[in-house]
Amino acid sequence: MPNLNPAYAKLAGSYLFSEVARRVKKHKAEHPEDEVISLGIGDVSQPLAPAVIEALHTAVDEMADPATFRGYGPEQGYAFLREAILAHDFAPRGISITADEIFISDGAKSDVGNFQEMFGPDTVVALTDPVYPVYEDSNAMAGRTGDYADRRWSNIVYLPCTAENGFEPALPSRRPDFIYLCCPNNPTGTMISRSGLEKWVEYARANGSIILFDAAYEVFIRDDAALHSIYEIPGADEVAVEFRSLSKTAGFTGLRCAYLVVPRKIRAVTPDGAELNLHDMWLRRQSTKYNGCPYIVQRAAEAVFTEPGRTQIMKAVAIYRANAAMMLEEFRSLGLQAFGGENSPYIWLKTPDGMKSWDFFDRLLEKGAVVCTPGVGFGLSGEGYVRFTAFASPENTRRALDRFKNIL
Ligand code: MLT
Secondary structure (H helix, E strand, O other), X not given: OOOOOHHHHOOOOOOHHHHHHHHHXXXXXXXXXXXXXXXXXXXXXXXXXXXXXXXXXXXXHHHOOOOOOOOOOOOOOOHHHHHHHHHHHHHHHOOOOOHHHEEEEOOXXXXXXXXXXXXXXXXXXXXXEXXXXXXXXXXXXXXXXXXXXOOEEOOEEEEEOOOOOOOOOOOOOOOOOEEEEEOOOOOOOOOOOHHHHHHHHHHHHHHOOEEEEEOOOHHHOOOOOOOOOHHHOOOHHHOXXXXXXXXXXXXXXXXXXXXXXXXOOOEEEOOOOOEEEHHHHHHHHHHHHOOOOOHHHHHHHHHHOOHHHHHHHHHHHHHHHHHHHHHHHHHHHOOOOEEEOOOOOXXXXXXXXXXXXXXXXXXXXXXXXXXXXXHHHHOHHHOOEEEEEOOOOHHHXXXXXXXXXXXX
């Protein structure tokens, strides 16, 4: 038998959402009469926008005609999509990145999971706690996180985000090589303030660190003062890469399309001291391991950045925002502590009576057939919390809240 990669052998348990799915499957098998409502994994309920569907149909027809058929696409994604992203997401905010600094992919999960591959085995990673588990697990798979005990890796710098610090991570006492920041945050649904992000960019510039900025939930930002992109901060293009996704923005969780900005100014150093450009290295990595997001999906994505497409996707976003508002109001009227939900589709709820996260998850599933996500699954600081998503239909959100109330 071949030897397993020792880093994989150290991995703890299963991926968070696989464990949630396993418990839900078990419950359904034992209680086939239950109509389970999921407010667990952040999967959307609203269909794709008509402009997206139309673009898909057109692109499929192109693939049927020898004159317009497409095979392998450009490694970084088609220029039509990169230009549309630039014109829509970055140029209007005065951000001076270029289209060739944008990489199209099949999802932000793959991008955030893969990006760490470019860093050496001894590099130190900082993660907020709680955190989207992909950041932690992918670094553990790379073998740079040390030993695992009591839900902590010995070589990760954890930055607790709690109600006490307003869910804003403090600067680390030990210098990390790279830092993951997610804003609007998954799982807490909260924001890092403009001054908070400025502080991080300043820290990264002063310490030669790189920020991996996950802005997958940017479309949910409502606060006029909030930053939509880290590149709104001068100098961030020397130290930050930014992940964006159409999954929640435009209902692409099944279709799959995301984009990553790797500015040319970001540099890393080789073991013998030579400086390398991270952009070129990422292109090297992607062109070796990835053949790109399908043409028809990139055409569908392009439609998201048209006038009708934007209007249509914002209708779905409005539904999710209203769900979040409904949940916040209900939880707070029950005297519970609920966070997030204003600039994000996630509500971070303190469990009643100090219950542990998985105990509350089991109780809600058992007694109400409602699925949430246990906060401790996102990290130690998530113990005693659960996360609810606003992505269900309004009807199911209402029904889930009624069941929740009954259980309380
Ligand atoms: C979540 O529920 O945290 C997300 O949907 C998971 C993901 O995007 O991979």
